[in-house]
Amino acid sequence: MTKPFKTLDDMGDIAGKRVLVREDLNVPMQDGAVTDDTRLRAAMPTVLELADRGAKVLILAHFGRPKGQKNPEYSLSKITRPLTQVLGREVQFIPDCQGEAAIDGIKVMRNGDIAILENTRFHGGEESNDPALVEAIAAIGDLYVNDAFSAAHRAHASTAGLAHKLPAYAGRSMEKELDALQAALGEPVTPVAAVVGGAKVSTKLDVLNNLVAKVDHLIIGGGMANTFLYARGVDVGKSLCEKELSDTVDTIFDRAEAAGCTIHLPYDVVVAKEFAANPPSVRTCNVHEVAEDEMILDVGPAAVEALADALKNCRTLVWNGPLGAFEIAPFDTATVALAKTAAALTKEGQLTSVAGGGDTVAALNHAGVASEFSFVSTAGGAFLEWMEGKDLPGVKALMG
Numbered sequence: 309m310t311k312p313f314k315t316l317d318d319m320g321d322i323a324g325k326r327v328l329v330r331e332d333l334n335v336p337m338q339d340g341a342v343t344d345d346t347r348l349r350a351a352m353p354t355v356l357e358l359a360d361r362g363a364k365v366l367i368l369a370h371f372g373r374p375k376g377q378k379n380p381e382y383s384l385s386k387i388t389r390p391l392t393q394v395l396g397r398e399v400q401f402i403p404d405c406q407g408e409a410a411i412d413g414i415k416v417m418r419n420g421d422i423a424i425l426e427n428t429r430f431h432g433g434e435e436s437n438d439p440a441l442v443e444a445i446a447a448i449g450d451l452y453v454n455d456a457f458s459a460a461h462r463a464h465a466s467t468a469g470l471a472h473k474l475p476a477y478a479g480r481s482m483e484k485e486l487d488a489l490q491a492a493l494g495e496p497v498t499p500v501a502a503v504v505g506g507a508k509v510s511t512k513l514d515v516l517n518n519l520v521a522k523v524d525h526l527i528i529g530g531g532m533a534n535t536f537l538y539a540r541g542v543d544v545g546k547s548l549c550e551k552e553l554s555d556t557v558d559t560i561f562d563r564a565e566a567a568g569c570t571i572h573l574p575y576d577v578v579v580a581k582e583f584a585a586n587p588p589s590v591r592t593c594n595v596h597e598v599a600e601d602e603m604i605l606d607v608g609p610a611a612v613e614a615l616a617d618a619l620k621n622c623r624t625l626v627w628n629g630p631l632g633a634f635e636i637a638p639f640d641t642a643t644v645a646l647a648k649t650a651a652a653l654t655k656e657g658q659l660t661s662v663a664g665g666g667d668t669v670a671a672l673n674h675a676g677v678a679s680e681f682s683f684v685s686t687a688g689g690a691f692l693e694w695m696e697g698k699d700l701p702g703v704k705a706l707m708g
Contacts, residue, residue: 313486313706314477316357319451323362324419328449329354329479330466330702332456333369333387333424342390346686347458349394354455354479355422356395362419366449367391368405368428368466370459376432384427397422405466406431406444414448428466435464442469455479457486458687460702461694471705478706486703488683489694492662493522496624503646505529505629506667509536509553514696515628520564520571522697525618527572529631529642534604536573542595545579547604572615576608578632578639585636606632607642616649619659625650627663627681628695630671644675651677664691 331351336343351367358365372382385401392399398421402413405425417423428434433441442465446452452474454460459467460482470476478486493500500523506512509532519526528536531548538549539557564571574595579602581589592608607615612631619625627650634640653659663672664685672678685691690700 315483316354316453316477316480319477322358322451325363325450326366326414326448327358327363327451327453328366328368328445328470328474329358329453330368330456330459330470331355332458333367333384333391334371335387335390337386340386342387345390345394348391350481350686351391351455352395354453354481356397357480358453359397359420359422364414364417364419365422366402366414367422367424368445369424369456370429370434370466371427372429374427374429376429376434378430382427382429384424388424391424395422399424402426406441406448410448428464433465435462437463437465437469439469441465442473446470446473449474452476453479454702454706455481456702457482457685458690460700461690461698463701467702468705471702476706484683485685485687488662488685491660491682492624492626497660498624499524499622500624500626501525501527501619501622503527503529503625503627503629503631505532505631507531507548509550509557512629513556515692516560517563518695518697520560520569521567523569523626525570525572525622526564527615527618529607530629533573533607536571537595540573543598543600544604545598545600545602547598572618574607574611576610577604578606578608578641579604583633583636586638590638606639612642612645615646619646619649619653623659625659625661626695627661628665628668628692630667634671634674640671640674643671647672647675647677651680654682655680
């Protein structure tokens with residue numbers, strides 16, 4: 309199938325070519341050590357393939373928020389050793405991403421060498437996509453590869469500008485992400501279900517409004533479900549609830565009905581008088597039986613069973629956000645149970661399951677099923693904007 313963007317397969321002979329590769333190396337660090345190397349591992353397939361094909365691999369990335377100023381605290385030199393360990397290859401460091409220092413560093417590279425260029429955000433023009441900076445970075449490369457979906461929602465010099473200046477390609481990580489998203493909402497196999505959880509409806513309004521027109525089943529979880537229940541006349545006690553959004557929620561219900569989308573809300577819930585691990589007051593009840601001094605902290609077992617049945621009739625699932633306050637037991641029960649159902653259906657080949665967002669990844673890891681989903685995106689903001697139906701500048705530039 310022809311893809312709407314070029315990939316590494318379309319590059320031809322790249323031996324000796326200077327390939328600028330935008331990766332996401334913005335990894336968490338403590339005491340000089342990387343505490344989570346997921347993003348470094350995500351860069352491996354593209355970086356190693358380009359190196360093996362004889363390119364001079366020049367990695368572009370940002371690190372922290374140096375606000376356009378050179379700041380040793382945010383130097384990417386800190387990442388050279390961790391990336392060397394992950395790749396199993398020597399990684400050089402070049403002290404700028406443009407200008408004389410970059411040119412001098414690249415001169416001594418041999419074909420197949422890999423180097424990290426200094427933090428793109430040390431230049432004020434990075435975040436404003438300044439044409440002068442784009443020109444300066446483009447001058448040190450022959451080809452451009454964007455492999456950082458997690459930064460694709462930003463129209464920066466290194467994520468969007470360069471794609472208009474040099475022949476541009478999607479890296480393997482980016483390609484995998486775009487293929488998965490296309491399978492989830494672009495041209496999905498129907499029926500399609502979406503799980504949307506989280507504390508507040510206000511942070512996911514654009515997601516909800518986009519999804520009701522695209523999916524057959526919309527499963528609402530987390531504190532958001534309380535706001536939906538309240539809008540339907542349910543007394544939610546002292547649960548987290550945005551009561552002022554009742555009219556907005558009513559509009560979402562109307563749009564869903566018009567689009568033939570079923571919104572699923574819990575009819576039994578797990579409540580407690582305090583939000584703490586295993587509090588003495590935990591009980592399961594019908595949503596109409598929540599006392600005024602209780603708060604809803606998870607979806608009940610009967611509702612989870614009904615949701616599992618709904619998933620069994622679906623062919624595609626998009627998941628963003630937990631069903632309950634999954635960080636604390638026993639309020640992780642519903643999220644774990646439904647995630648295991650989705651994983652089992654995926655394993656049987658009945659379901660294409662795509663999940664994304666920080667809390668979601670944590671919840672699926674907690675349930676022990678992240679590796680069993682069809683695709684789990686580690687991109688937070690970019691995944692959310694994609695679920696909102698927005699154009700991502702870094703992706704759009706590759707389609708040019």
